[in-house]
Amino acid sequence: MALVNENYLKLPEYYFFDEIEQKINAHKVIKPGANIIRLGLGDVSQPLAPSAVNAMQEALEEMRQAETFHGYGPEVGYKFLINKIIKNDYNSRGVNLSTDEVFISAGSKSDVGNIGHIFGRDNIIGITDPVYPVYENAAIMGGRSGYLNDDNLWSNIVYIPCRAQNGFIPELPQEKVDIIYLCYPNNPTGIALNKTQLKKWVDYALANHAIIIYDGAYCSFIQDKDIPHSIYEIKGAKKCAIEIRSFSKTAGFTGLRCSYTVVPHDIVGFTLYGEAVEMNKLWNRRITTYYNGTNYIVQRGAEAIYSPQGQKEIQTNIEYYLKNTAIIRNTLSEAGFTVYGGVNSPHVWVKTPYNMPSWRFFQQLLYDTDVVCTPGAGFGAGGEGYFRVTGFNSRENTLEAMDRIRHWV
Numbered sequence: 001m002a003l004v005n006e007n008y009l010k011l012p013e014y015y016f017f018d019e020i021e022q023k024i025n026a027h028k029v030i031k032p033g034a035n036i037i038r039l040g041l042g043d044v045s046q047p048l049a050p051s052a053v054n055a056m057q058e059a060l061e062e063m064r065q066a067e068t069f070h071g072y073g074p075e076v077g078y079k080f081l082i083n084k085i086i087k088n089d090y091n092s093r094g095v096n097l098s099t100d101e102v103f104i105s106a107g108s109k110s111d112v113g114n115i116g117h118i119f120g121r122d123n124i125i126g127i128t129d130p131v132y133p134v135y136e137n138a139a140i141m142g143g144r145s146g147y148l149n150d151d152n153l154w155s156n157i158v159y160i161p162c163r164a165q166n167g168f169i170p171e172l173p174q175e176k177v178d179i180i181y182l183c184y185p186n187n188p189t190g191i192a193l194n195k196t197q198l199k200k201w202v203d204y205a206l207a208n209h210a211i212i213i214y215d216g217a218y219c220s221f222i223q224d225k226d227i228p229h230s231i232y233e234i235k236g237a238k239k240c241a242i243e244i245r246s247f248s249k250t251a252g253f254t255g256l257r258c259s260y261t262v263v264p265h266d267i268v269g270f271t272l273y274g275e276a277v278e279m280n281k282l283w284n285r286r287i288t289t290y291y292n293g294t295n296y297i298v299q300r301g302a303e304a305i306y307s308p309q310g311q312k313e314i315q316t317n318i319e320y321y322l323k324n325t326a327i328i329r330n331t332l333s334e335a336g337f338t339v340y341g342g343v344n345s346p347h348v349w350v351k352t353p354y355n356m357p358s359w360r361f362f363q364q365l366l367y368d369t370d371v372v373c374t375p376g377a378g379f380g381a382g383g384e385g386y387f388r389v390t391g392f393n394s395r396e397n398t399l400e401a402m403d404r405i406r407h408w409v
Ligand SMILES: *Cc1c(COP(=O)(O)O)cnc(C)c1O
Pocket: 042, 106, 107, 108, 109, 110, 132, 183, 187, 215, 217, 245, 246, 247, 248, 249, 254, 258, 259
């Protein structure tokens, strides 16, 4: 008799983003022909940088000839891409990494979940609240969540509150945590941490032998000078932080899939006997056993964004999204909403009027204006009373949606 992994049964029946889709579909039935504008989903809208397209076309041509054909590549990624990442994303910010500390993968969402494989079951997981729902789901599916208590919270997960009164900056937990997920600039609040704020977490991790999983999916959107792009800009972080980054939002690779995970040699975990083990070794073993590498063509595409022309092209897209975000911020704040984030991030985090529950606000906005936002409740208990709007749609749609909201309020 085959038994199931019962951890999967602990998950909520629905995935948050599926529920939003269902509500949009219901709206289409009620209002056929409505011109729906989606300012909710976290996907990009602008086409791929031409440099990346050209590089991938060339790479595809190589596959046509036996002499230049590429079969299985290195599971951990090609050196040509890893070297570009180290030079452009790290050396340029004073961080040194060796090539075997960077692992190329096919998306940071999967790595956020997969990284759990190299940790023991009994770690206490710290996640900020509100946050990207994948961290909590991964902890549940990995059997690390414990039991659900009366407040609908998991016993082995420490929820680190981020609230308006402290500017959505996370405070160090009172309880001991072993693995901490941090995502900055944050999804959904759009808030970034400066060096002093991030250093507190690095110091905490070092003092407690904890490991930080740092999700830097939005690092390319950082504008302010005092905001670190990488956690390794903080002294000591190479001893306690795994950084996960993606080409998805940076370069429009959401449909192509390419990301990377940095696991420095200095990070160790412990056996029950107190023996220190290099996490890099375990992650390398995991990748080489379960993965056969991100495809060659896509890695050539990712490499091309580091050329001067490629950089110019992706920068143009990022500025385009940030301009949309600024339009959203200004319009909503002039319309009387309280807005957060959206400066170093494409996400704007907004208080619902009259403390309206976020799903009710979502429904009302959709019904009255055909504009889709993301209800904050989907990001955790701390997201209730807020909604998220992103700058990822086209300029035209963003302006149109803002017009509708201005007339609506
Ligand atoms: C979009 C996003 C990612 C990127 O996921 P990919 O799988 O690389 O496309 C990672 N983390 C957060 C918080 C995100 O919003």
